[in-house]
Amino acid sequence: MSTTTPRRERPKRTDKTATPMAARVAGAKSQKAGAAHPRHNGRHSQRWLAWVFLAPTILGMGLFTLIPIVASVVLAFFRWDIISAPTFVGFDNFSEVVQDPTVRVSFVNTILFVVVAVALQLGLALALAIMVQEKMPAWLRVFFRSAFFFPLILSAASVSIFMRYLFNEQFGVVNWFLSLVGIPAVPWLTTPGGSAAVVILVYVWQNFGFSFLLFIGGLASIPVETYEAASIDGATGWRKHLHVTLPLLSPTTLVASVMAIISALQVFDQPYVLTRGGPGDSTRTAVMVIFESAFQRLEFGQASAIGVLLTLIIMAITAAQFRLSKRFVFYQ
Amino acid sequence: MTGATHGHLREITRRTALGALGAGIIGATVASWPRLSGTDIPGRGDNSLSIAIMGTAADAAARQRAIDAFTRLHPEIKVKVQAIQAVDWKDFFTKILTMVAAGTPPDVVYVATEGAQLFAEKLAHPLDEYVRRDAADMAEFFADVHPSLVEAFMYKGSLYQLPMDWNAANMYYNTTAFAQAGLERPADDWTHVDFRNSLAAMRKARTSDFTPYYWTNRLFGGVVPWLYANDTSFLKETRSAGGDWLWDGFYANDPSRSLRSGGYQWLEPNADDDRVFESFDYLRGLVKDGLGVRPEEGGGSSLVGLFASNRIGTTPAGGYWVQGLHEAGMGASDFDVQFFPRWKTQRHQFGTAGYAIMKTAKDKDAAWEWIKFSSSREAMELIFPNPVTTPARRSMVNERLYAGKGPAHWKVFYDTLDRFPTTGPIPAPPQQAAVETALMKNVSLAVSGDERQLKQALASMQRDLELALRRQS
Numbered sequence: 001m002s003t004t005t006p007r008r009e010r011p012k013r014t015d016k017t018a019t020p021m022a023a024r025v026a027g028a029k030s031q032k033a034g035a036a037h038p039r040h041n042g043r044h045s046q047r048w049l050a051w052v053f054l055a056p057t058i059l060g061m062g063l064f065t066l067i068p069i070v071a072s073v074v075l076a077f078f079r080w081d082i083i084s085a086p087t088f089v090g091f092d093n094f095s096e097v098v099q100d101p102t103v104r105v106s107f108v109n110t111i112l113f114v115v116v117a118v119a120l121q122l123g124l125a126l127a128l129a130i131m132v133q134e135k136m137p138a139w140l141r142v143f144f145r146s147a148f149f150f151p152l153i154l155s156a157a158s159v160s161i162f163m164r165y166l167f168n169e170q171f172g173v174v175n176w177f178l179s180l181v182g183i184p185a186v187p188w189l190t191t192p193g194g195s196a197a198v199v200i201l202v203y204v205w206q207n208f209g210f211s212f213l214l215f216i217g218g219l220a221s222i223p224v225e226t227y228e229a230a231s232i233d234g235a236t237g238w239r240k241h242l243h244v245t246l247p248l249l250s251p252t253t254l255v256a257s258v259m260a261i262i263s264a265l266q267v268f269d270q271p272y273v274l275t276r277g278g279p280g281d282s283t284r285t286a287v288m289v290i291f292e293s294a295f296q297r298l299e300f301g302q303a304s305a306i307g308v309l310l311t312l313i314i315m316a317i318t319a320a321q322f323r324l325s326k327r328f329v330f331y332q
Numbered sequence: 333m334t335g336a337t338h339g340h341l342r343e344i345t346r347r348t349a350l351g352a353l354g355a356g357i358i359g360a361t362v363a364s365w366p367r368l369s370g371t372d373i374p375g376r377g378d379n380s381l382s383i384a385i386m387g388t389a390a391d392a393a394a395r396q397r398a399i400d401a402f403t404r405l406h407p408e409i410k411v412k413v414q415a416i417q418a419v420d421w422k423d424f425f426t427k428i429l430t431m432v433a434a435g436t437p438p439d440v441v442y443v444a445t446e447g448a449q450l451f452a453e454k455l456a457h458p459l460d461e462y463v464r465r466d467a468a469d470m471a472e473f474f475a476d477v478h479p480s481l482v483e484a485f486m487y488k489g490s491l492y493q494l495p496m497d498w499n500a501a502n503m504y505y506n507t508t509a510f511a512q513a514g515l516e517r518p519a520d521d522w523t524h525v526d527f528r529n530s531l532a533a534m535r536k537a538r539t540s541d542f543t544p545y546y547w548t549n550r551l552f553g554g555v556v557p558w559l560y561a562n563d564t565s566f567l568k569e570t571r572s573a574g575g576d577w578l579w580d581g582f583y584a585n586d587p588s589r590s591l592r593s594g595g596y597q598w599l600e601p602n603a604d605d606d607r608v609f610e611s612f613d614y615l616r617g618l619v620k621d622g623l624g625v626r627p628e629e630g631g632g633s634s635l636v637g638l639f640a641s642n643r644i645g646t647t648p649a650g651g652y653w654v655q656g657l658h659e660a661g662m663g664a665s666d667f668d669v670q671f672f673p674r675w676k677t678q679r680h681q682f683g684t685a686g687y688a689i690m691k692t693a694k695d696k697d698a699a700w701e702w703i704k705f706s707s708s709r710e711a712m713e714l715i716f717p718n719p720v721t722t723p724a725r726r727s728m729v730n731e732r733l734y735a736g737k738g739p740a741h742w743k744v745f746y747d748t749l750d751r752f753p754t755t756g757p758i759p760a761p762p763q764q765a766a767v768e769t770a771l772m773k774n775v776s777l778a779v780s781g782d783e784r785q786l787k788q789a790l791a792s793m794q795r796d797l798e799l800a801l802r803r804q805s
Contacts (some may be wrong), residue, residue, distance in 0.1 A: 083429070165634065169625065275628075278777075287675075298765075326463075
């Protein structure tokens with residue numbers, strides 16, 4: 001045990017004033033330290049090894065997440081157009097974006113979008129998950145899981161370009177089908193209501209697959225005995241889902257809703273490609289305004305200020321969700 | 333005790349050594365930060381003249397014959413063309429600015445009217461000294477190019493680009509749709525009323541799966557040609573002084589010499605002008621009566637296919653459309669082109685493009701040699717063998733270019749400038765991106781509702797434009 005550190009077993013008595021007793025105490029302490037050292041060294045090297053393995057991730061997160069976040073916050077206090085040197089403007093960017101009607105409308109649009117799109121996304125995903133899990137034979141379940149998840153792996157820009165053709169007022173397939181049943185051409189992408197509906201529809205279609213998979217996993221983890229007990233107690237059909245499935249699925253619902261809300265708050269691709277935020281500002285979202293401020297108007301400071309505000313909103317909503325989850329989420 | 337302390341010190345020393353190493357790396361990085369840029373990436377920092385164009389790798393390859401010819405003339409200058417894919421010019425400029433921010437700006441950029449003043453104001457180097465120096469060589473170029481195109485690249489009295497190609501917003505029409513409606517080729521001076529009557533006739537002849545007038549919501553070919561025809565614009569247009577050195581030197585005998593200036597200026601919004609309301613109201617009427625589409629923002633990608641399949645009667649476009657229609661299967665006589673309809677004037681809108689030397693260019697003399705070579709007839713014929721655009725040189729807009737492809741009245745393209753010398757460029761101040769957004773976002777609402785909605789949309793446009801022009805000014 002002590003052979004690993006023989007030099008430390010006998011402390012040198014360099015302190016002339018030390019008594020023999022003190023020396024013995026010191027020696028004992030030293031022995032204790034020496035005895036502990038191999039374990040200490042083991043832990044030490046393990047710790048270094050852990051750092052070595054973690055280093056690439058930490059470095060990546062630092063370079064591509066942490067530093068940009070800090071830089072973005074700092075940039076919110078500067079005026080910078082890429083070309084000229086940045087100038088410090090204090091809180092001017094924040095006061096300008098708060099007064100900008102386009103920014104205000106984009107935030108309202110984003111919140112409304114989140115409310116409608118997330119409700120539809122989660123509702124659709126849950127309904128389809130229950131249907132697939134309960135009503136489908138095993139082989140068909142696999143097919144539907146893949147089919148519903150498939151849109152998620154497609155590029156949102158490509159999907160939006162494709163959808164733009166489908167929803168064209170004059171020549172789109174959607175209006176052609178509607179005309180077969182006598183419905184006149186709907187100006188999907190050129191009226192505020194129509195364009196908002198299409199953006200939500202395309203977004204939900206592309207994103208519900210992820211929530212669907214989460215719900216499938218959650219449903220699979222609910223013990224069959226719970227349903228059997230509910231049946232014995234007389235629960236049938238939707239009452240079982242209302243009183244058993246939904247409460248026991250609440251942890252999954254929490255995760256799915258947190259992720260869906262964070263994702264929806266950052267919506268950009270679909271409105272940008274489908275409508276460019278129009279007509280007017282009807283489909284302009286917060287992230288679109290960030291993009292336009294930074295990369296079209298070269299106001300990187302203002303774009304950062306909007307980004308900081310959006311981050312604060314996301315953090316507040318997520319915190320509220322977790323706080324509320326204490327009341328509405330049941331863990332088995 | 334001391335021994336323990338000594339051991340402890342040794343541990344700290346080892347840790348400190350490693351820490352110091354890490355700190356040293358970080359410190360060295362920070363210390364050398366101002367010197368680090370994208371050019372430090374191996375392979376990027378060579379001395380070749382880098383030229384950025386909007387397009388694909390195929391577009392870059394298409395310039396290879398011109399590059400080869402240039403290299404034969406100037407073997408000491410190595411040229412590298414970077415093709416940058418973009419949805420539109422605004423997107424392209426965004427990418428160039430990103431390159432500037434990354435420390436890897438190109439030396440020369442192919443810039444369209446939309447970005448001409450942004451580059452002139454912030455990024456580009458004026459060509460005045462070079463044009464003056466090589467006046468003897470340049471005289472032949474200017475003699476072959478209409479001064480309206482050159483004036484579009486004048487900014488505050490200095491010239492920043494030489495126009496290589498351009499396009500006016502003329503009116504294309506589908507000859508089959510016209511024939512079905514019993515319509516003849518419109519007169520050169522047809523009016524906006526004649527135009528509306530033509531649309532109504534086409535609508536009567538084909539009630540479904542057909543749009544008499546298809547237009548897009550963008551800066552070129554959208555609402556602006558109608559505003560110009562009605563002798564107005566959504567921005568107040570003024571001219572800056574200066575530029576006489578160029579006009580007196582190269583265009584002294586041009587009939588439109590007195591019209592020329594030191595460049596266009598758009599300093600104030602004009603969306604509250606009565607004639608702007610009148611123009612929008614006219615378009616609103618076309619939409620309301622089913623004669624024209626509600627314009628989609630950023631639309632236009634499907635336009636060639638729809639026109640080629642006889643589902644569109646008329647649309648504003650320039651010479652750049654000919655090759656696309658030919659490739660889409662339209663015969664030379666299946667379509668034709670006419671001047672934009674007259675209203676109070678028949679002033680047209682055009683866009684042009686040319687090379688700009690960046691302020692940061694490593695070798696500006698070499699960059700100028702490339703621009704000078706590119707403006708030569710030899711280079712232009714290599715770069716524009718097909719009618720994918722209208723060459724800036726009048727002598728190249730000839731029968732040979734349009735042979736077998738149409739349109740029958742291809743002379744309309746260049747005649748637009750000669751017949752209507754006040755024809756003006758796309759209104760694009762240095763704040764073009766914000767101005768374009770302010771225009772586009774309000775156009776759809778303005779033409780899609782009732783009169784009250786139109787007034788609200790124009791008021792909103794005026795406010796947005798004020799904000800856009802105030803920014804970065």
